[in-house]
Amino acid sequence: MSCFLSVARSSCEPPIFLEISYCGDDKSGRPILLAGKGMTFNSGGLCLKNPEDMAKYRASMAGAATVVATIRAAAALSLPVNLVGLIPLCENMPSGMAFKPGDVITAMNGKTVAVHDTNNAGRLMLADAFIYGQTTFKPKIVVDVATLSDGIIHALGGAASGVFSNSDFLWSQVQKAGAISGDRVWRMPLWQYYTHKVTEYSNVDISNAGRGKGSACLGAAFLKEFVPCVDWLHMDITGVGMLKRGAGIPYLENDRMTGRPTRTLIQLLYQLACPEQQKKALIEKKASL
Numbered sequence: 001m002s003c004f005l006s007v008a009r010s011s012c013e014p015p016i017f018l019e020i021s022y023c024g025d026d027k028s029g030r031p032i033l034l035a036g037k038g039m040t041f042n043s044g045g046l047c048l049k050n051p052e053d054m055a056k057y058r059a060s061m062a063g064a065a066t067v068v069a070t071i072r073a074a075a076a077l078s079l080p081v082n083l084v085g086l087i088p089l090c091e092n093m094p095s096g097m098a099f100k101p102g103d104v105i106t107a108m109n110g111k112t113v114a115v116h117d118t119n120n121a122g123r124l125m126l127a128d129a130f131i132y133g134q135t136t137f138k139p140k141i142v143v144d145v146a147t148l149s150d151g152i153i154h155a156l157g158g159a160a161s162g163v164f165s166n167s168d169f170l171w172s173q174v175q176k177a178g179a180i181s182g183d184r185v186w187r188m189p190l191w192q193y194y195t196h197k198v199t200e201y202s203n204v205d206i207s208n209a210g211r212g213k214g215s216a217c218l219g220a221a222f223l224k225e226f227v228p229c230v231d232w233l234h235m236d237i238t239g240v241g242m243l244k245r246g247a248g249i250p251y252l253e254n255d256r257m258t259g260r261p262t263r264t265l266i267q268l269l270y271q272l273a274c275p276e277q278q279k280k281a282l283i284e285k286k287a288s289l
Contacts (some may be wrong), residue, residue, distance in 0.1 A: 161261045
């Protein structure tokens with residue numbers, strides 16, 4: 001896992017690759033893979049973040065926390081589904097061992113990755129998790145949750161999680177789940193335009209930054225290169241999953257980490273695991289009308 005370890009080596013705190021399994025389907029069906037970005041502190045590495053805002057980046061592990069909470073809730077509800085959670089955990093620090101802009105790393109699938117911004121370390125961590133998870137568990141669906149880019153804050157603020165997906169079915173299901181949970185989602189573009197921005201380099205396969213504007217879309221395009229042939233849903237929760245500021249969901253306290261979008265993910269898993277109950281509830285609702 002060279003991509004993950006290149007980030008982890010910048011800190012004296014040892015990295016951990018956490019794997020969680022829940023088996024609720026006695027038919028031994030293929031699992032749903034949940035991946036969470038677990039950067040326990042993100043200083044930006046050598047491309048240092050603004051010191052005034054740096055304290056909040058303890059919340060860069062919000063994606064990992066959401067995955068743990070979702071699997072724990074699925075187990076408590078005894079959902080008939082198999083789940084695998086993969087969470088790479090480490091810090092991104094500006095030490096003498098830190099990876100540098102201009103480094104070229106070889107990911108688990110053999111693709112060469114150019115580091116053009118050490119602040120974009122979360123996508124490097126997830127890339128190896130994706131490859132390991134797909135080759136080891138052969139999942140039917142991959143869902144990742146990450147505070148991946150500040151660009152999604154500029155687009156959506158704290159109103160909704162940004163969702164990127166290569167599956168219209170998965171998008172329709174998570175959109176429905178967000179409407180039920182009250183923690184909204186909004187679909188963002190996953191166009192080839194952005195893929196070209198991160199892959200059209202003469203000396204490497206892919207860049208961890210890409211060219212031009214649209215950091216959230218470029219981040220999703222990067223991750224897409226490591227999920228080649230499975231239904232995939234990426235949730236960028238930078239705007240919703242970190243510290244709550246100002247008005248918003250009333251049961252969340254200001255200046256506390258939110259845990260969003262755990263409720264939406266649990267609802268999504270329920271819909272995927274229990275489609276017959278969903279259909280029955282819809283029929284009953286129509287009959288009552």
